[in-house]
């Protein structure tokens with residue numbers, strides 16, 4: 014069996030009876046064995062557990078019927094900051110190296126209820142902090158298009174695995190760009206939902222007011238199918254909301270308009286001199302294609318967007334410093350081996366030994382911006398900037414724009430090690446995506462070209478809050494008009 018399958022084709026074949034969840038699992042596991050090591054995508058691959066999961070899916074299909082299960086027989090890979098009961102959930106950190114989750118995240122439950130099953134857990138930047146996947150305590154992930162290049166981060170394992178066809182879909186999390194940026198670096202589709210659309214229960218928190226779980230897939234239709242299942246309010250997450258939603262896949266199938274009559278806004282700020290020329294050329298062509306597909310193009314401005322990275326690194330680190338306080342050597346995971354130390358020393362040593370460099374840096378920065386005397390100057394100020402950025406987006410949409418179009422990342426994938434000594438350059442990798450998290454909007458990255466050396470380039474579409482349908486319809490129309498999503502790395 015070939016594993017070049019989409020979510021849609023798996024469900025169709027399961028329904029037709031020509032495929033079983035076990036056969037799907039075996040085929041992907043076989044391919045994974047030969048490829049995962051080269052890419053370092055997987056943190057936990059337990060074949061027996063995956064096959065048991067597949068059996069669970071088969072059982073569900075038998076009981077309920079494949080026709081009533083929207084993801085019947087679909088294998089899913091999971092970023093290792095999402096809890097799967099009985100399986101290790103390390104967050105790419107030494108401090109959680111041996112932590113076994115005691116419950117399932119809501120997204121896992123929803124996926125299983127829909128007939129899908131968990132195939133394995135994926136590498137990531139430690140606690141989702143990073144843009145290149147070089148911050149994992151378990152080694153960097155490599156880009157399947159060229160092993161010398163980074164896959165992006167922090168969901169680099171998810172993006173590389175889907176691009177290499179080790180599963181038709183993976184879950185990632187996005188705090189400032191971590192689904193969209195790696196999707197763009199690996200030439201696949203990545204969607205960050207509106208804040209509150211997908212439950213965060215069971216997602217290890219980084220920046221709680223920014224984090225969202227979302228799918229990484231090979232095409233837009235598959236993203237819609239998975240979003241149909243992930244979306245919905247959850248009593249276990251007070252920030253999740255009830256909103257009319259779902260039915261995305263059906264709406265895509267019935268949509269005949271696509272981008273016709275839509276107005277697509279191009280925010281000037283993302284097309285300035287900081288944009289890599291090759292990325293710029295891909296985006297210019299994408300804008301022309303969007304226009305050819307029937308959309309009206311309108312230049313817009315987001316005057317405060319240049320402050321987004323600065324505001325984000327105050328807000329995200331502040332929230333992280335509070336969220337990561339729980340990793341103290343007492344309650345979870347790693348504890349220093351040093352005996353007979355005071356409680357305070359035990360905390361200090363555990364955290365010094367357990368956390369990596371980037372995480373420690375951020376905890377210190379976050380603690381500083383929240384400390385008395387600096388709170389107003391940094392944290393409160395950053396929140397005001399956040400509000401201004403949200404208003405900029407709202408004003409752009411109020412001016413008659415249905416979608417905004419930007420690059421996903423200002424540069425193509427870069428070489429492993431290239432930006433490690435320059436944190437600021439690394440932080441700028443997310444300059445096009447971070448504002449979307451600050452404003453709580455939905456955003457999607459779709460492949461829109463390749464560099465001369467063959468590396469993928471992505472374009473980002475952004476919609477108003479809870480307008481995932483417009484986002485998916487627009488992205489789907491672009492995809493139908495172009496061929497970029499069909500390209501695959503030769504790994």
Ligand code: GLN
Nearest residue numbers: 141142143188189190191
């Ligand atoms: N690269 C950004 C950071 O390092 C965003 C990470 C994310 O979205 N999880 O914080």
